[in-house]
Amino acid sequence: MTDQDGPQYQQLLARKVEVVNVGLEGFVKDLRDCGIDVVHVDWKPSAGGDPQMAALLAKLGV
Amino acid sequence: MKLIEDANQQALERILEGEPRLIDIVPARELIPGLRERMILHAGPPISWDRMCGPMRGAVAGAIVFEGWAQDLPTATKLAASGEIEFHPNHHFGAVGPMTGMTTISMPLFVVENARFGNRAYCAINEGLGKVMRFGGNDASVLKRLAWLRDVFGPTLGKAIRAAGGIDLKSIVARGLSMGDELHQRNLACSSVFLREIAPWMARTSTDNAVLAECLAFIGQNDQFFLNIAMAMGKAITDPANGIRGSTIVTAMCRNGTDFGIRVSGLGEQWFTAPVEMPEGLYFAGYSEKDANPDMGDSAIVETIGLGGFAMAAAPAVAGFVGAGAPSEAGNFTRAMGEITVAQNPEWTIAAMDFAGVPTGIDIRLVVDSGVVPVINTGIAHREPGIGQVGAGVVKAPLACFQQAIVAIAKDLGVS
Numbered sequence: 001m002t003d004q005d006g007p008q009y010q011q012l013l014a015r016k017v018e019v020v021n022v023g024l025e026g027f028v029k030d031l032r033d034c035g036i037d038v039v040h041v042d043w044k045p046s047a048g049g050d051p052q053m054a055a056l057l058a059k060l061g062v
Numbered sequence: 063m064k065l066i067e068d069a070n071q072q073a074l075e076r077i078l079e080g081e082p083r084l085i086d087i088v089p090a091r092e093l094i095p096g097l098r099e100r101m102i103l104h105a106g107p108p109i110s111w112d113r114m115c116g117p118m119r120g121a122v123a124g125a126i127v128f129e130g131w132a133q134d135l136p137t138a139t140k141l142a143a144s145g146e147i148e149f150h151p152n153h154h155f156g157a158v159g160p161m162t163g164m165t166t167i168s169m170p171l172f173v174v175e176n177a178r179f180g181n182r183a184y185c186a187i188n189e190g191l192g193k194v195m196r197f198g199g200n201d202a203s204v205l206k207r208l209a210w211l212r213d214v215f216g217p218t219l220g221k222a223i224r225a226a227g228g229i230d231l232k233s234i235v236a237r238g239l240s241m242g243d244e245l246h247q248r249n250l251a252c253s254s255v256f257l258r259e260i261a262p263w264m265a266r267t268s269t270d271n272a273v274l275a276e277c278l279a280f281i282g283q284n285d286q287f288f289l290n291i292a293m294a295m296g297k298a299i300t301d302p303a304n305g306i307r308g309s310t311i312v313t314a315m316c317r318n319g320t321d322f323g324i325r326v327s328g329l330g331e332q333w334f335t336a337p338v339e340m341p342e343g344l345y346f347a348g349y350s351e352k353d354a355n356p357d358m359g360d361s362a363i364v365e366t367i368g369l370g371g372f373a374m375a376a377a378p379a380v381a382g383f384v385g386a387g388a389p390s391e392a393g394n395f396t397r398a399m400g401e402i403t404v405a406q407n408p409e410w411t412i413a414a415m416d417f418a419g420v421p422t423g424i425d426i427r428l429v430v431d432s433g434v435v436p437v438i439n440t441g442i443a444h445r446e447p448g449i450g451q452v453g454a455g456v457v458k459a460p461l462a463c464f465q466q467a468i469v470a471i472a473k474d475l476g477v478s
């Protein structure tokens with residue numbers, strides 16, 4: 001984020017915030033506790049983040 | 063990768079096109095070439111006596127006494143430990159067995175024929191609840207029941223099955239799914255439908271009313287009677303799908319109380335194993351997790367064809383029984399298994415899922431990619447031999463089996 005993004009960023013937070021949370025579910029509770037609407041997407045990196053296995057899977061067509 | 067997609071399509075078609083029929087009950091020695099005296103087939107991937115868990119050892123000792131290879135259990139245990147008994151997996155002989163999965167020469171086995179491909183698969187008769195050999199039971203009551211199954215029940219039911227010209231199994235499963243069975247921890251509907259079909263034939267072929275009544279009552283009093291038929295059916299369905307080069311579809315999952323093993327179509331007879339996990343579930347009064355044995359049995363063959371934990375949505379009552387959450391959450395299990403399978407079975411549908419087919423064709427690539435592993439509904443055995451079932455629950459297949467298989471199939475296909 002740069003200084004130029006500042007006003008736009010502030011404008012975003014000035015409106016009602018709605019969040020799509022991808023991955024770690026722990027953030028969902030914190031946001032909901034603040035009264036923010038959250039949609040959680042259950043996502044994990046391929047092969048649990050194992051780069052070698054993920055590369056192998058990619059070659060096998062996943 | 064086109065080779066894999068084509069191979070998987072072929073494996074899936076073979077699974078879906080299976081036409082399993084129960085055609086007979088025959089003593090194991092007449093069915094299985096190579097099965098001899100002092101040879102025991104067990105559940106799960108290969109295992110030696112020194113690595114067997116308590117219930118498996120208990121069942122082995124009981125089977126040895128049952129076959130007359132030793133006079134009593136202590137002598138049988140010494141014989142098993144001496145190396146004079148050969149141990150092999152059921153799967154190596156076209157068979158499957160629940161929990162400890164004991165198969166020896168004189169035991170009567172269900173014969174399921176896959177009429178589409180001409181292959182056959184076998185499974186012993188379900189002994190009922192309570193103290194039974196499949197949970198490691200081995201006392202006189204267990205052996206007496208096995209002798210009755212061998213001498214009375216097996217021949218009586220076998221005669222009726224032959225007279226009926228065999229029993230179509232797919233239609234029974236379809237009806238059972240619509241009546242609340244998932245075919246692993248609930249077989250009440252399928253057992254009842256089976257009894258309704260076979261009872262007239264038993265009446266026509268039996269010459270002794272007392273025996274007939276005893277046999278009918280044995281089926282009628284055992285809600286899990288159909289499980290062993292469903293297991294032989296699963297093996298008969300998956301065997302033709304094995305050995306298709308490049309296919310990443312799972313063709314067997316099983317456990318021996320120590321290791322969990324899988325087979326993958328493109329890798330043929332090879333086993334990929336990892337330490338088996340403890341089931342999470344509910345325990346009968348007086349028992350707890352500290353009494354439990356790690357998971358056992360070839361019965362995960364029903365999950366391999368989309369039933370059991372994969373069809374949990376069909377059996378919301380089971381979700382509560384196995385401690386998997388509220389009945390309303392049963393659908394989550396079936397939806398999750400949809401993430402790791404390549405198709406649905408249009409002949410086996412679940413009303414509660416708007417008649418979606420059961421998730422079928424576990425793809426090891428999808429398992430490793432997502433980290434979602436197959437869930438298996440299971441009984442829980444006491445860790446000590448001779449006690450029996452202490453609960454029921456859900457166990458997860460270890461991810462390591464699938465990771466090993468990915469590496470192996472990549473190597474086989476020259477991918478690195």
